[in-house]
Amino acid sequence: xxxxxxxxxxxxxxxxxxxxxxxxxxxxxxxxxxxxxxxxxxxxxxxxxxxxxxxxxxxxxxxxxxxxxxxxxxxxxxxxxxxxxxxxxxxxxxxxxxxxxxxxxxxxxxxxxxxxxxxxxxxxxxxxxxxxxxxxxxxxxxxxxxxxxxxxxxxxxxxxxxxxxxxxxxxxxxxxxxxxxxxxxxxxxxxxxxxxxxxxxxxxxxxxxxxxxxxxxxxxxxxxxxxxxxxxxxxxxxxxxxxxxxxxxxxxxxxxxxxxxxxxxxxxxxxxxxxxxxxxxxxxxxxxxxxxxxxxxxxxxxxxxxxxxxxxxxxxxxxxxxxxxxxxxxxxxxxxxxxxxxxxxxxxxxxxxxxxxxxxxxxxxxxxxxxxxxxxxxxxxxxxxxxxxxxxxxxxxxxxxxxxxxxxxxxxxxxxxxxxxxxxxxxxxxxxxxxxxxxxxxxx
Numbered sequence: 001x002x003x004x005x006x007x008x009x010x011x012x013x014x015x016x017x018x019x020x021x022x023x024x025x026x027x028x029x030x031x032x033x034x035x036x037x038x039x040x041x042x043x044x045x046x047x048x049x050x051x052x053x054x055x056x057x058x059x060x061x062x063x064x065x066x067x068x069x070x071x072x073x074x075x076x077x078x079x080x081x082x083x084x085x086x087x088x089x090x091x092x093x094x095x096x097x098x099x100x101x102x103x104x105x106x107x108x109x110x111x112x113x114x115x116x117x118x119x120x121x122x123x124x125x126x127x128x129x130x131x132x133x134x135x136x137x138x139x140x141x142x143x144x145x146x147x148x149x150x151x152x153x154x155x156x157x158x159x160x161x162x163x164x165x166x167x168x169x170x171x172x173x174x175x176x177x178x179x180x181x182x183x184x185x186x187x188x189x190x191x192x193x194x195x196x197x198x199x200x201x202x203x204x205x206x207x208x209x210x211x212x213x214x215x216x217x218x219x220x221x222x223x224x225x226x227x228x229x230x231x232x233x234x235x236x237x238x239x240x241x242x243x244x245x246x247x248x249x250x251x252x253x254x255x256x257x258x259x260x261x262x263x264x265x266x267x268x269x270x271x272x273x274x275x276x277x278x279x280x281x282x283x284x285x286x287x288x289x290x291x292x293x294x295x296x297x298x299x300x301x302x303x304x305x306x307x308x309x310x311x312x313x314x315x316x317x318x319x320x321x322x323x324x325x326x327x328x329x330x331x332x333x334x335x336x337x338x339x340x341x342x343x344x345x346x347x348x349x350x351x352x353x354x355x356x357x358x359x360x361x362x363x364x365x366x367x368x369x370x371x372x373x374x375x376x377x378x379x380x381x382x383x384x385x386x387x388x389x390x391x392x393x394x395x396x397x398x399x400x401x402x403x404x405x406x407x408x409x410x411x412x413x414x415x416x417x418x419x420x421x422x423x424x425x426x427x428x429x430x431x432x433x434x435x436x437x438x439x440x441x442x443x444x
Contacts, residue, residue, distance in 0.1 A: 001170065002032075002033075006031075006032075007030075007034075008020060008022060009022055009024070009025045022168065026059075041100065044101075045100045045101045046101075048099070048100045048101035048102060049101045049102070052099075052102055053126075054102065054121035054122045054126065054127075054128040054130065055073055055075050055121075055130070057097060057099045057102050057104050057121045057122075058073075058080045058095075058097070058121065058130055058132060059071065059073065059080070060098060060099065061082065061095040061096060061097055062095075062096040062097075062098055063084075063093070063094060063096040065084040065085065065088050065093075066082050066083075066084055066095070067082075067083050067084065067085070067140070069401070069414075070083045070398070070399055072400050078129060078131060079116075079130065079131045079132075080131075080132045080133070081132075081133045082095070082132070082134045082135070083134075083135050083137045084134060084135070084136055084137075085136070085137075085138070086136060086186045086440070087136075088134075088136055090111070090112045090113040090134055090135075090136060091111050091112075091113045092109040092111065093109060093110060093111075093112050093134050094108055094110070095132070102121055102123070102126070103123055104119060104120070104122075105120050106119070112132075112133060112134035112135075116131040116132055116133040117131075117132050117133075118130070118132075119132050137435050137436055137437060138417070138436060138437025138438055138439075139414075139416040139417065139418070139433075139434060139435050139436065139437035140396075140399075140414035140415055141185075141393075141415050141437065142162070142164070142180060142414070142415045144414075145166075145167035145168030145398065145412055145413060146165065146166060146167050146178075146395070146413065146414065146415045147164060147165045147337075147395040147413035147415065148164060148165040148209060148210040148211070148268070148378045149162055149163065149164040149378075149380055149393045149394065149395060149415045150162075150163045150164075150210075150211055150212040150213060150270070150380045150393075151163070151380045151381075151382045151393045152215060152382075153382060153383075153384075153385055154215055154222075154242045155217065155222070156215070156221075156222045156241075156242065157181070157242060158183075158443070159181045159182060159183055160181065160182045160183070160184075160185055160382065161179055161180070161181050161191075161213070161242045162180040162182070162188065162393070162415070163177065163179050163194075163211045163212070163213055163226070164177075164178070164180075164211075164415055165177075165208065165209050165210055166178055166208065167412065167413050168412055170411065171411065172207060172209060172411050173207065174207075174208050175196065175197045175205065175206060175207075175208050176193050176195065176196045176197065177193065177194055177195045177208055177211055177226075177228060178190065178192060178193055179192075179194050179242070179243050181242075181243065183443075184440035184441050184442070184443075185382070185391060185417055185438060185440065185441050186437070186439070186440040186441075187440065191243040192243075194226070194243060194244035195208075195228065195237055195244065195246050200246070200247075200248055201235065201237075201248045202250060203230070203235070203250070203252055204231030204233060204235070204252070205230075205231075206230065206231055207230060207232065208228065208229070209228070209229035209230075209267060210228070210229050210267060210268045210269070210378070211226060211227060211229070212226075212227045212228075212269045212271045212282075212380075213225065213226050213227070213271060214271040214273065214294075214298065215242065216280075221240060222240065222241075223238060223239075223240060224238065224240070224241065224242050224246070225237075225271070225298035225299070226238070226239065226244075227253070227269040227271055227282065228269070229268070229269070230252075232265045233252040233254060233255040233266055234252060234253050234254040234255075234266050234267065234269050234284055235248060235249065235251075235252050235253055236248075236249050236253045236298065237249065238298065238299070249299045253299065253301070254266045254284060254301075257288075258285075258288070258290045258306055258308050259306075260308060261285075261287075261288045261308060263287055263288075264285055264287025264288045265285075265286040265287065266284060266286075267317065268284055268286055268317045268319065268378075269282055269283070269284045270283045270284070270318075270319050270320045270380075271294075272322070274352050275323050276323070279293055279294075279352070280293065280294040281293055281321070281352050281353070283319040283320075283321055283330075284319065285310075285317070285319065287317075288308060288310050288315070289308070289309045289311065289315055289319045289330075289332065290306060290308050290309060291306070291307050291309050291321075291352070291353050292306040292307070293305040293352075293353070309330075309353065309355075311330065311347045311356040311358050312347075312358050314345050315332050315334070315345075316332070316335060316336065317332070317333050317337075317378070318331075318332055318344075318377060318378040318379065319331070320332070320381060322381045324383075324388075324390075324422070324426070325426055327348045327349075327426055328348060328349045328352055329346055329347075329381075329428070330346060330348070330349065331344055331345070331379055331381070332344070332345060333345075333378050333379070334377075335377075336410070337375065337377060337378065337410045338375075338406075338407045338409060338410030339375065339410075340367055340374035340375055340409075341366070341375075342367075342374075342375045342376065342377040342378075343364075343365060343376060344363075344364040344365040344366075344376065344377055344379050344392075344394065344431075345358075345362045345363060345364060346362050346364050347359065347362060359427060361427075362428075363430055364379075364392070364420075364428050364430065364431055365377070365379065365392060365394060365430070365431045366430075366433075368432065368433050371435065372399055372400050372403065373396055373397075373399065373433045373435070374396065374397045374403050374409070375395070375396050375397035375402065375409060375410070375413065376394055376395075376396045376416075377395065377396075378394060378395055379392050379393060379394035380392075380393045380394075381393070381420060384441055384443065385443065389441070390419070390421070391417055391418065391419055391420055391438060391441075392417070392418055392419075392420040392431055393415065393416075393417050394415070394416055394417075394418075394433075395413040395414060395415050395416070396414055397409040397412065397414075398412045398413065398414050399414065399435070416433065416434075416437065417437055418431050418432070418434055418437065419431070419438060
């Protein structure tokens with residue numbers, strides 16, 4: 001991939017269908033225009049003895065629970081920090097170190113529950129001790145690169161469902177969408193691909209971005225409308241399950257600018273059900289914000305209802321709406337997703353398509369340089385059913401490497417969840433983005 005300065009790795013079983021496996025490949029250098037060749041175990045040992053550093057041995061830890069993207073190494077201080085998702089037994093956790101040449105002790109499961117474990121790597125002059133920690137964190141909520149998360153609590157399944165952009169592709173060039181389910185907002189199950197543009201969509205095959213979903217109860221069950229971006233247009237696909245399979249409507253729902261808007265893109269849809277009236281709405285736009293009422297078929301907009309709703313000059317993209325205590329809240333992202341300063345702001349309105357009032361202090365979520373957290377934006381919000389308990393779901397630059405990636409950080413993003421709280425007057429308290437994330441929620 002000459003212009004991006006790196007290799008892309010694929011795997012095939014038949015030399016016809018190839019799957020990108022970049023996420024399975026780790027290296028501490030960037031080859032260009034080379035090749036890959038097999039070597040013997042003896043050759044690997046001699047190479048490791050000559051070139052492998054003690055920290056390389058630790059970074060080769062192969063326990064699949066380790067979030068490799070989020071490993072922090074401080075070679076000068078002799079520290080390595082691994083993070084793992086919820087549900088691991090830190091009192092007996094095995095890094096699964098596999099060194100072809102450099103001896104390492106201890107081996108096997110160790111107790112990381114309270115303090116770091118000292119590992120000694122190498123021999124002779126190269127021998128070195130490292131303090132190794134393993135921490136269970138709930139952010140990122142998903143393992144891997146994902147962005148633009150939309151979240152749903154499904155009445156049908158009694159679970160939370162998360163719908164992100166599949167990230168990690170140069171220039172936001174992903175072509176498929178996945179979904180994840182959870183009983184508690186912490187333990188997430190990968191439900192697989194629910195829509196693949198090359199296979200399932202006839203009118204665009206590229207740039208699968210920023211989906212949103214609606215659940216609609218019908219006389220015969222439930223119907224799900226999945227609104228998604230493809231080729232900088234917005235489409236819709238339907239299914240009878242929140243995990244699909246979804247069938248595309250066959251044409252874009254939105255492919256033109258609203259009347260009076262001179263520039264921008266038809267992207268970033270956000271679906272909303274008004275709990276006061278039961279009416280359904282869709283919001284969208286990059287460079288502008290627009291909204292309209294949806295027809296009952298879920299695949300078309302009600303004529304004459306489209307409104308341009310751009311709140312102020314901070315609006316860039318990623319509009320999102322929810323209702324609480326008589327107020328309609330609108331959240332949006334300011335700046336560019338490649339910027340460390342990408343952030344979330346908000347305003348309120350008395351109606352779903354009315355004028356948005358922007359408070360003087362309307363920051364919801366922004367970077368925290370002290371914690372190494374940057375690029376926090378493009379959010380959704382979830383209320384725990386029957387409770388005044390709210391959470392914000394958003395993406396950030398991958399930690400810790402994102403801030404050093406330049407513009408590439410804009411497509412190496414991670415999904416996170418933190419608590420959303422309100423003041424007595426209904427104003428939103430600024431959210432502090434965290435690595436710890438939230439504890440599992442209880443639905444009853």
